[in-house]
Amino acid sequence: MLKNRLVPIVLLSGYQLVKTRCFENPRTVGNPIQIIRVFNNRQVDELVFLDIMATRQKTDPSYSLIERIAAECYMPLTVGGGIRRLEDIEHLLKIGADKVAFNTIALEEPEFIHKSSLIFGSQSIVVSVDVRRSKTGWEVYSRCGTIPTGKDVVSWCKQVSQLGAGEILLTSIDCDGMQQGLDINLVRQVSDAINIPLLANGGAGEPEHVVACFKEGRPDAVCASSLFFFTQYSPQAVKLKLKEAGINVRL
Amino acid sequence: MEKSSIKVGVIDYGICNVKSVEKAFLKIGAKASVVTRSEDLKSFSHWVLPGVGAFPEGMSNLRQRGFDTVLRIGASCGVPLLGICLGMQLLAERGEEGGDTQGLGLIGGNVVKLSVSGGLRLPHMGWNECSVLRRGSVVDIGIENPIFYFLHSYHFVPREVGVIVASCQYGEEFVVSIEKENVIGCQFHPEKSQMTGLAVLERFLNIGGL
DSSP: OOOBEEEEEEEEETTEEEEEETTEEEEEEEOHHHHHHHHHHTTOSOEEEEEHHHHHHTOOOOHHHHHHHHTTOSSOEEEESSOOSHHHHHHHHHTTOSEEEESHHHHHOTHHHHHHHHHHOGGGEEEEEEEEEOSSSEEEEETTTTEEEEEEHHHHHHHHHHTTOSEEEEEETTTTTTOSOOOHHHHHHHHHHOSSOEEEESOOOSHHHHHHIIIIIOOSEEEESHHHHSSSOOHHHHHHHHHHTTOOBOO | OOGGGOEEEEEOOSSSOOHHHHHHHHHTTOEEEEEOSGGGGGGOSEEEEOOOSOHHHHHHHHHHTTHHHHHHHHHHTTOOEEEETHHHHTTSSEEOTTSOEEOOOSSSEEEEEOOOOTTOOSSEEEEEEEEEOSTTSTTOSSOSSOEEEEEESEEEEESOGGGEEEEEEESEEEEEEEEETTEEEESSOGGGSHHHHHHHHHHHHTSOOO
């Protein structure tokens, strides 16, 4: 049967990879090409690459860097950050991305999800959803967690799914970089509400967090960043723990 | 065949990004190039037909560029030909996607939609393990149940059981690799399946060329 995926997620800011905490205080973790080469050598299932500067500053994706990164990957690559037009998606797929991820443009023009999935195929379209806890649940934010939208996460994710997205990348801003575990209630509520694959992101600090998320949150994939940059666990080591816990993973 | 005399032609028929496939062959040390004109294929020892997209569009693009004729001739002359994903499906006699469309007819069979139930979703997208059904085939890379990356909603139902070399389970059990002499198909993406996929491409190169 189809395997559950463990997906490293890397954030680009300028020319370096960084790691944030609650989407703030980026600290440099290294050179993009070298790090991605290591992940590829570690035989990861997939990689998500997000340019957080492009989104904040409303600039284009860094095409030449992304092309070099795609050349290092012999597994599926999702690229996001700075996507505003259909031409951006076309360009990214041409230079080697397998999937593209966007957030802000989807909130500003939901029809963009439908149009892009018709033209490029829904399998290439990932909608990124960033949320913070609110009094009534979780509120969706745009532009790298800076603009509250007033939308509830479950109803937005349902809408995204109906508009034809292939996958949802769901990130808890509150848990991001804190290494205290993922927001399992959030993941479960969204997983129960949608019928497209869900990638859960934000908060993994040790293998047990990932185990708990798969078991109780029921996403199709769990993303991790701090877990790989700031602990001794390699992707393979985490997957061995997942397998021990009875989760169906590729080894 | 000596690796130095191998030249892999990766056919670009305007339907998908072919660079990943070219790059994967370069990674395993083979000379590989993207081929956009059908008349250029004859200078390559091994031909690869990739593809992500719809059957009717795939066949239409091949015809427009003259690749359909060259592929049929080359295959009958023994050129090693590898069809990947949609490329494997186009080897069939017919495809039902978007209406009934004639394929290349290089391996008998039809392409039909995967039937899934019980909450399973289409496309079949992600890593799944395969059963190797023929020793010595390209997927026989020395692993009991190799795991590859898949991305498709349709599958090849061969006319003859004898061409089936690997199968996989997603809802139903279905064929994921076929071989008829020099013509080979892989439903999964070897260029996206890390070392396991590269090992399959390596085995494809071992098939003698012209």
